[in-house]
Amino acid sequence: xxxxxxxxxxxxxxxxxxxxxxxxxxxxxADKEIYLQSISSxxxxxxTLLNRGGYIKILFQGSQDNNNMKRFxxxxxxxxxVFFIGKSQYEAMxxxxxxxxxxxxxxxxxxxxxIAEISYEEYEKKAEVKQMQFFPKxxxxxxxxxxxxxxxxxxxxCSYCGARLVYPS
Ligand SMILES: [Zn+2]
Numbered sequence: 001x002x003x004x005x006x007x008x009x010x011x012x013x014x015x016x017x018x019x020x021x022x023x024x025x026x027x028x029x030a031d032k033e034i035y036l037q038s039i040s041s042x043x044x045x046x047x048t049l050l051n052r053g054g055y056i057k058i059l060f061q062g063s064q065d066n067n068n069m070k071r072f073x074x075x076x077x078x079x080x081x082v083f084f085i086g087k088s089q090y091e092a093m094x095x096x097x098x099x100x101x102x103x104x105x106x107x108x109x110x111x112x113x114x115i116a117e118i119s120y121e122e123y124e125k126k127a128e129v130k131q132m133q134f135f136p137k138x139x140x141x142x143x144x145x146x147x148x149x150x151x152x153x154x155x156x157x158c159s160y161c162g163a164r165l166v167y168p169s
Pocket of ligand 1: 141142143144145146158159160161162163
């Protein structure tokens with residue numbers, strides 16, 4: 001599911017795997033797609049009395065940011081920030097941040113669960129392989145009834161009667 005939260009010079013589009021910052025052409029900024037796992041911080045600045053605007057800034061691994069958001073034009077030109085004006089846009093961006101935070105925590109939970117499942121399955125598989133590969137078995141010769149020990153997958157001939165001995169699968 002994709003949800004769009006509209007600001008003044010662009011919007012924040014959130015789905016379960018990524019966040020897109022989509023800017024208006026007039027902003028002169030390039031759109032961005034940021035995957036949840038690479039997000040390093042989300043900064044939500046409440047509108048001030050001075051300019052009645054605020055911003056949401058999403059930083060991610062490898063993003064360039066001088067963190068100077070003091071002047072109005074710094075905010076407008078910041079590549080990772082969507083500027084917004086007024087109460088309703090601010091409330092939309094609060095929702096956007098909450099949704100991103102929620103998806104990030106779900107992502108991490110699911111991620112760690114998947115890793116645990118995979119590693120357990122792999123562990124089981126390895127254990128099976130180990131059993132197959134490293135357990136010698138005693139085999140009773142069909143010809144003379146003497147017992148011989150066979151390595152896994154080994155086929156040999158009975159030292160007493162010459163009958164073929166096969167490692168049981
Ligand atoms: Zn034999």
